[in-house]
Amino acid sequence: MKRCLTCGRMAKDYAEFPCPDCSEKIVRCNHCREIRNPYKCKCGFEGP
Numbered sequence: 001m002k003r004c005l006t007c008g009r010m011a012k013d014y015a016e017f018p019c020p021d022c023s024e025k026i027v028r029c030n031h032c033r034e035i036r037n038p039y040k041c042k043c044g045f046e047g048p
């Protein structure tokens with residue numbers, strides 16, 4: 001279980017990938033991926 005960066009909920013189905021900008025780990029739950037919720041990294045990078 002990891003905390004989704006977009007919705008802040010704990011998710012057991014999630015995708016984890018490095019931020020294109022700062023390589024910080026970004027965690028998104030499947031729900032946020034499906035509805036294409038944007039995410040915002042703490043470095044300020046925003047992506048779909």
Ligand SMILES: [Zn+2]
Pocket residue numbers: 004005006007008009011028029030031032
């Ligand atoms: Zn989410």
Ligand SMILES: [Zn+2]
Pocket residue numbers: 019020021022023024041042043044045
């Ligand atoms: Zn970043």
